[in-house]
Amino acid sequence: MNILILGYGKMGKIISQMAEERGHTIVGKIDESNTEELNHLDNSKVDVAIEFSQPAAAVSNLSWAIKNQIPVVCGTTGWLDKKPEIERLTLSNGGAFFYASNYSIGVNIFFKLNRVLAKMMEEHLDYKVSMEEIHHTEKLDAPSGTAITLAEDIIDRVGRAKRWDLDTEVTDSEHSLPIKATRQDPAPGTHIVTYSSEIDDIEIKHTAHSRKGFALGAVLVSEWIKDKKGVLSMDDFLSF
Incomplete structure (x- = not known):
């Protein structure tokens, strides 16, 4: 599976490592220093985007992924006043948006x-x-x-x-x-x-003893969401 990382801080780095260990390919690592690379990315080669950035960047990153028909898994917190807006955008575009405050x-x-x-x-x-x-x-x-x-x-x-x-x-x-x-x-x-x-x-x-549990959960969800649509959560993933 081809994964795009949106937000390449501590969590983004651990997620990238775990995804590669599970046999996936990281096709891009985007942070505030290279956001212009999104303009040149071949969207058809991205199966899933994983968004772990900063509150100020989350809405823009999520909107970009949804508008480009890329399923997106988000773990960024601190922006949830805009979550209804992202959910509406997901449904109107027939996309897939998964949010969890914690992926462990x-x-x-x-x-x-x-x-x-x-x-x-x-x-x-x-x-x-x-x-x-x-x-x-x-x-x-x-x-x-x-x-x-x-x-x-x-x-x-x-x-x-x-x-x-x-x-x-x-x-x-x-x-x-x-x-x-x-x-x-x-x-x-x-x-x-x-x-x-x-x-x-x-x-x-x-x-939590380390960030690995959070990262592994995000990768597992990314594998699960690839062919799904709609606004999804850990309750869907874990069948709670």
Whole structure:
């Protein structure tokens, strides 16, 4: 399979390496220094694009891929206010767009566990829910996209949590789900969801040991999406 890498930072480099180890060909590695190469690329030789760039570049990269009928797998976070726009563009162009805030198989099992626990905790009003995420200092967005996914899934199921806030911005503690965002090195990614009461705490936690799990998941999804259409997610890929 021929793969185009959009965003050649740390994740892009690991994804490229893993894709080649699995027998795929990297036909282009695009970052902010060589975006003009997209104008000369033979789109017919690209089977899938993998987009792991920066929030400011994501919408442009995704739009380009969708308009050029290239299935695109995106893991960039921090741009999701524009996601409905990209979804509409995908459907109007008959394209394929796959987004996940985290491509680790373990994290997506954690997402499922989080949804199940949140549904169970809805009726237990004595428990206050909060979250912490820990990442490396080069991560630009806070909270992480993974933390936002966890928080939104909780809010959908726990009625007393009306919204999430960074813990430094909480103004209405009764209805807020506070998220503490810690930046320290080295830290590929840790996410902790806690339900606290005066009697006890219930906690679920996922800790990544390296970026390889994220990269492998992105490559596996790219292999899966090649001949598919529509707006897709890890729930489709994992049959959740």
